[in-house]
Amino acid sequence: MVDLLWGRDGKRSRGPRPVLTVAQIVEAAVAMADAEGLPAVTMQRLAERFGYTAMSLYRYVPKRTDLVTLMIDTALGTAPPLDASAGWKPALRTWATRLHAVFGEHPWLATATMQARPIGPKELSWLERAAAALAGTGLTGPQRVDAALVVLGHVRAQVQAAAGIAAEEGAALAATLNELLREHAGDYPALIEASAFGPAAHDGFAFGLDCILDGIEARTAVDPLS
Amino acid sequence: MVDLLWGRDGKRSRGPRPVLTVAQIVEAAVAMADAEGLPAVTMQRLAERFGYTAMSLYRYVPKRTDLVTLMIDTALGTAPPLDASAGWKPALRTWATRLHAVFGEHPWLATATMQARPIGPKELSWLERAAAALAGTGLTGPQRVDAALVVLGHVRAQVQAAAGIAAEEGAALAATLNELLREHAGDYPALIEASAFGPAAHDGFAFGLDCILDGIEARTAVDPLS
């Protein structure tokens, strides 16, 4: 399976040519997950899309979880190169924004990437770009990776939260939560005062990202233009 | 269902007394998830534990997803009060550390809390404590909540990562990833240099938390002892 993920295709020999390719299947699965969510991608429904039965897909992919792993790497895509000329800070901000956009296009990604699973080459390329951007900061190697992972965690959390509220049922949930909060106002004075779930005209993603980047900067020995 | 979560019990009248309580069921489910993971908690296996059939549980809980919602609120528990005498920063650090510990006791929580679902009173109490700790910082209300959510996202991400590596199969995954990284060394120079997946004797949780707290501090008008 790791071979599939990391491109080692294996040899081709006897027997009928496979009509499909793994790439085709994975792309169709990604499209399906984008449109209907990850749980809607069942082997049966995916195979239907090609006019085949569920079992035929198992000639290409060993298990459904492996399919999901492949979907993650495909949907993430290779990380774009970063312009480091203005320093690591805008570079990392760009990185986070682009990743945020990718997660936004594939809302199921944020939940799917939170499982224990083999990491693919494209996913790893994102981490590589971020670590590279932090090269001249005086942070130690593991610290650079940790810093990238903090930003990554923030991106995922924000996408997840946004997706939850955006879901048709999410808005209703937020509304009832607001009611409940007001009913139990005495138990949550700080949240009431913060009018936490009001018509929030703010950008939680940017605020958190700024916090994290400033915090990273405070731990670097060199200035952000380094 | 929200009634169940927020404690509105409803009246008791005719018919035999229920032998079980919702609380009993939820506690058993939490214990099961702690021991075997959330997917292992099926209605059948949970009912078996009480010597009942799966369907009997539906007299207490409308759907399995609702059971999970109840499990989350129960496992989180009410947030402990914070000692703010030393300022918001150590208070928030304590908050994050305790939450981290709770997530650590219930590894399934980190994934389960990432879904769109009604938030329970105990979960909300955690947010309340953090928002309260940030009261005197000069941050706006929504900013205080955003700051708390950034820390929360970090806690979740770290727990998730730690759980992935701790899983018996996770160690093997990390090892093969290391091999692959070395095989493709040319594509990932920064990660190689960072020896990202070496015998990391560092604490990613603390590093990220420090970054975030420093970043929050940079956005406060008042000093951390406020």
Place this chain on the structure above:
DNA sequence: CCCAAACTGTTTATGGCGTAAGCAAAACTG
């Protein structure tokens, strides 16, 4: 006090899921 209403836990059944095993036909290897 009695009985109908309400509520219990049960059985039975449905439709979905992932996937193991076996099978005919296809296509490459010698």
Place this chain on the structure above:
DNA sequence: CAGTTTTGCTTACGCCATAAACAGTTTGGG
């Protein structure tokens, strides 16, 4: 042209959540 390999399909299994109908128990209203 064999023989072997590999394909895509059929069949089948066990598990899942949960709908529907049912029999037994308790209790409130008359």
